[in-house]
Amino acid sequence: MPRFASLMAVLALTACVDDADVEDGANDSFPSGKADGGLDEGSPDALGVLALVNDPATTADSLKAGAHVTARVATNIINHRNGADGKVGTSDDNAFDTLAELDAIPYVGPKTLDALIAMANSEGLVHAGPKISVIFSPQPAATSHTAKIAALIQGAQHSVDIAIYSYSDAGIAQALADAVKRGVTVRFLFDTASTDHNLKTQPQRDTSKSGKIEATGVDVRYVNQVLHHKFIIVDGPRDDVKLAPTAHLAMGSANWSFTGAPSFDENTMFIEGSAELSAAYQHEFDILWRGSRDFVGPAPIQGPSLANVTTAMVPDDAGIEAKFTSANFNPGGSDGATWKVDKTKLTMSDTWVAAINRAQKSIHIASTHLRLRPVAEALIAKKKANPSIDIKIYLDQQEWMSASADAQQVKDLAACQAAATDASAQQDCLYNDFLFGKTVVDAGLDVKFKVYAYRWDATYAIQQHSKYMVVDGNELISGSYNLSMNSEHGTFENALHVTGAQYAPLISAFETNFATIWTTGAGNLDGLENTIKTSATIPMVFDSIAVRWNEFDTLRNLIRSNCKLADSDDFRNNAPAHKTCAR
Numbered sequence: 331m332p333r334f335a336s337l338m339a340v341l342a343l344t345a346c347v348d349d350a351d352v353e354d355g356a357n358d359s360f361p362s363g364k365a366d367g368g369l370d371e372g373s374p375d376a377l378g379v380l381a382l383v384n385d386p387a388t389t390a391d392s393l394k395a396g397a398h399v400t401a402r403v404a405t406n407i408i409n410h411r412n413g414a415d416g417k418v419g420t421s422d423d424n425a426f427d428t429l430a431e432l433d434a435i436p437y438v439g440p441k442t443l444d445a446l447i448a449m450a451n452s453e454g455l456v457h458a459g460p461k462i463s464v465i466f467s468p469q470p471a472a473t474s475h476t477a478k479i480a481a482l483i484q485g486a487q488h489s490v491d492i493a494i495y496s497y498s499d500a501g502i503a504q505a506l507a508d509a510v511k512r513g514v515t516v517r518f519l520f521d522t523a524s525t526d527h528n529l530k531t532q533p534q535r536d537t538s539k540s541g542k543i544e545a546t547g548v549d550v551r552y553v554n555q556v557l558h559h560k561f562i563i564v565d566g567p568r569d570d571v572k573l574a575p576t577a578h579l580a581m582g583s584a585n586w587s588f589t590g591a592p593s594f595d596e597n598t599m600f601i602e603g604s605a606e607l608s609a610a611y612q613h614e615f616d617i618l619w620r621g622s623r624d625f626v627g628p629a630p631i632q633g634p635s636l637a638n639v640t641t642a643m644v645p646d647d648a649g650i651e652a653k654f655t656s657a658n659f660n661p662g663g664s665d666g667a668t669w670k671v672d673k674t675k676l677t678m679s680d681t682w683v684a685a686i687n688r689a690q691k692s693i694h695i696a697s698t699h700l701r702l703r704p705v706a707e708a709l710i711a712k713k714k715a716n717p718s719i720d721i722k723i724y725l726d727q728q729e730w731m732s733a734s735a736d737a738q739q740v741k742d743l744a745a746c747q748a749a750a751t752d753a754s755a756q757q758d759c760l761y762n763d764f765l766f767g768k769t770v771v772d773a774g775l776d777v778k779f780k781v782y783a784y785r786w787d788a789t790y791a792i793q794q795h796s797k798y799m800v801v802d803g804n805e806l807i808s809g810s811y812n813l814s815m816n817s818e819h820g821t822f823e824n825a826l827h828v829t830g831a832q833y834a835p836l837i838s839a840f841e842t843n844f845a846t847i848w849t850t851g852a853g854n855l856d857g858l859e860n861t862i863k864t865s866a867t868i869p870m871v872f873d874s875i876a877v878r879w880n881e882f883d884t885l886r887n888l889i890r891s892n893c894k895l896a897d898s899d900d901f902r903n904n905a906p907a908h909k910t911c912a913r
Contacts, residue, residue: 490565
């Protein structure tokens with residue numbers, strides 16, 4: 331990342347500013363771009379400078395003494411920060427949010443910035459901080475998240491911990507086998523093992539996905555709830571908390587399967603240099619491992635972690651926090667491996683709702699599902715309170731529902747509530763799997779659906795499988811968590827909550843991805859409709875397009891009117907066999 335001044339320049343500046351106090355011209359500005367030596371917003375130096383000038387302990391006198399700036403520069407900076415009353419720590423304080431805001435202060439320019447960088451360094455306020463990158467799918471195999479995960483495993487020195495829902499990648503399989511041969515210990519929490527262990531014969535178990543993993547020397551276990559995680563910890567603080575800062579993590583929406591990389595819309599984040607996130611994900615893995623059950627195979631049994639690491643044991647990384655639905659569960663049973671849900675807790679839902687409530691300008695959501703009542707209601711309330719806010723929601727085709735089907739689910743909910751005998755039963759009715767796609771459309775929110783077939787079927791669905799939200803362009807929530815009460819109370823999920831200028835490039839990447847998927851198949855709808863009207867063979871499955879509710883309703887009606895068998899029992903019950911329809 332570009333820096334405004336090298337360490338040698340900073341040291342040289344420190345040596346010379348004793349001779350004359352530093353001040354720029356009244357309207358001098360920092361260099362305007364990265365290419366000409368400008369300082370990145372969110373870079374370690376930038377964050378250190380902002381921490382310095384925003385620190386209540388920093389005064390005009392301390393800036394004069396520590397940065398060797400003039401009294402005029404120091405006073406201008408502190409007066410801005412303290413607000414009209416001239417006192418720090420009061421309601422009118424105006425802390426500097428960006429370097430641009432600092433640059434706007436009279437007589438603050440490039441020389442002043444150099445001086446402030448030097449002072450921030452001398453006070454230990456400049457930290458490298460975590461590095462978070464993201465890979466969006468679909469991607470060719472060579473540049474996919476699975477290729478990078480395989481490379482992380484190939485570089486493992488002592489341990490690999492994996493928690494995954496779906497897994498079938500050959501490159502990762504080979505990397506795990508090689509790691510075990512090098513003496514790396516590998517623990518594998520695998521949702522599929524919860525069914526593989528029930529296979530009736532030993533040969534069946536041996537040739538199952540779980541059995542093949544065990545055969546390479548990887549210890550496989552499962553939990554009694556759905557494990558929907560997709561994360562890996564390489565050389566983490568399993569047995570030594572001191573390893574937290576150097577561990578490597580990967581997490582996101584994408585499974586390690588043939589659909590996750592080359593087909594679906596997905597995202598996977600790669601994290602290094604974060605002791606907090608390493609500790610958080612290690613702790614999550616550890617509590618699940620302790621509350622898991624053994625697949626029972628030939629691999630040596632790997633015991634629990636020795637460090638029992640928690641985030642309280644490591645420094646806090648500002649602006650990032652991991653969230654887990656495991657906070658909604660308690661282990662129980664005689665073996666401690668029977669997880670039971672506490673329905674009073676809405677750990678992940680509360681995080682989403684709070685971010686929606688903070689929104690001032692924009693909310694952009696890409697999600698497979700929208701079946702979570704608190705989030706749907708928060709979005710509707712936000713739009714009603716602030717009609718000008720830019721809310722865009724991009725959902726998978728699974729969430730599209732006809733007007734008649736939507737009316738029926740509303741009736742079903744009313745009947746459920748009428749039959750409910752107590753508050754708990756009423757809550758269960760509200761938490762049922764209600765699809766809110768049509769509801770938010772009717773409330774005036776801008777919603778698109780990624781559609782690719784007349785009738786949805788998992789065998790050919792090219793899903794919108796990301797699960798993220800960007801608020802005001804500076805706040806991100808992303809992970810494995812679907813927007814459904816089932817995800818909150820029926821599965822183990824995780825998400826990363828990111829805020830702050832230091833993560834601006836990451837959040838910007840998500841905004842760019844959203845703009846891309848929002849226009850999926852742009853301009854192709856007319857051509858598809860023309861094909862349906864004129865071709866002898868009518869496509870029942872087609873290239874993905876992003877459309878609004880009414881556009882897909884019209885498209886479905888057009889297919890139905892040209893394919894008389896579209897709603898026949900054969901087409902309905904065996905959709906994979908009917909990807910086209912003869913006119």
